[in-house]
Amino acid sequence: AQSVTQPDIHITVSEGASLELRCNYSYGATPYLFWYVQSPGQGLQLLLKYFSGDTLVQGIKGFEAEFKRSQSSFNLRKPSVHWSDAAEYFCAVGANDYKLSFGAGTTVTVRA
Amino acid sequence: DGGITQSPKYLFRKEGQNVTLSCEQNLNHDAMYWYRQDPGQGLRLIYYSQIVNDFQKGDIAEGYSVSREKKESFPLTVTSAQKNPTAFYLCASTRTEGPNTEAFFGQGTRLTVV
Numbered sequence: 191a192q193s194v195t196q197p198d199i200h201i202t203v204s205e206g207a208s209l210e211l212r213c214n215y216s217y218g219a220t221p222y223l224f225w226y227v228q229s230p231g232q233g234l235q236l237l238l239k240y241f242s243g244d245t246l247v248q249g250i251k252g253f254e255a256e257f258k259r260s261q262s263s264f265n266l267r268k269p270s271v272h273w274s275d276a277a278e279y280f281c282a283v284g285a286n287d288y289k290l291s292f293g294a295g296t297t298v299t300v301r302a
Numbered sequence: 303d304g305g306i307t308q309s310p311k312y313l314f315r316k317e318g319q320n321v322t323l324s325c326e327q328n329l330n331h332d333a334m335y336w337y338r339q340d341p342g343q344g345l346r347l348i349y350y351s352q353i354v355n356d357f358q359k360g361d362i363a364e365g366y367s368v369s370r371e372k373k374e375s376f377p378l379t380v381t382s383a384q385k386n387p388t389a390f391y392l393c394a395s396t397r398t399e400g401p402n403t404e405a406f407f408g409q410g411t412r413l414t415v416v
Contacts, residue, residue, distance in 0.1 A: 231410070234392070234407045287352075288398060290350075291347065292345040294343055295342075
């Protein structure tokens with residue numbers, strides 16, 4: 191069975207600073223990896239996904255993520271954070287039976 | 303516009319009662335999912351369905367039941383057997399062209415037991 195670990199529960203970053211959110215996965219086959227963002231009381235929106243090819247993936251809102259098979263990681267990055275990036279971020283892994291499993295999430299606070 | 307509609311947005315239930323959460327999608331997606339979200343625990347999978355009239359238990363199915371009689375609909379019943387049902391519930395759907403397809407989410411239903 192697949193699983194996802196997001197080691198950081200909460201990250202605080204200054205506006206304009208860079209952001210990196212960590213994600214480690216466990217899955218026996220080729221992973222299908224996703225990052226989602228959630229605003230309070232809302233559903234989730236897809237930021238980006240990886241399933242093959244270039245290990246550096248570009249997403250919406252200026253986010254990117256890098257797949258590293260040797261480290262079983264799929265970390266999310268943004269070079270310069272805006273106040274509107276304050277939200278909860280979820281990493282997820284998909285399996286061949288369409289079961290989609292999520293990490294516990296990382297809450298990002300942006301300070302002025 | 304295509305999307306997923308969950309209703310109601312807020313739901314209050316007395317202890318010992320069953321309650322059904324609605325999830326409807328007009329995206330023509332084959333697969334649908336129910337997740338439960340609690341603070342600090344992320345999204346935990348309750349049930350998922352890849353096709354009409356078939357569904358599988360997720361990681362925390364005890365105390366829940368589902369049906370999938372129509373492609374567009376995947377209602378979730380929270381039964382009285384669920385010990386701690388107060389939570390935020392999210393419904394999602396995906397195509398089944400491959401496991402790399404994006405999941406689309408509804409806006410959620412917040413269930414509170416009173």
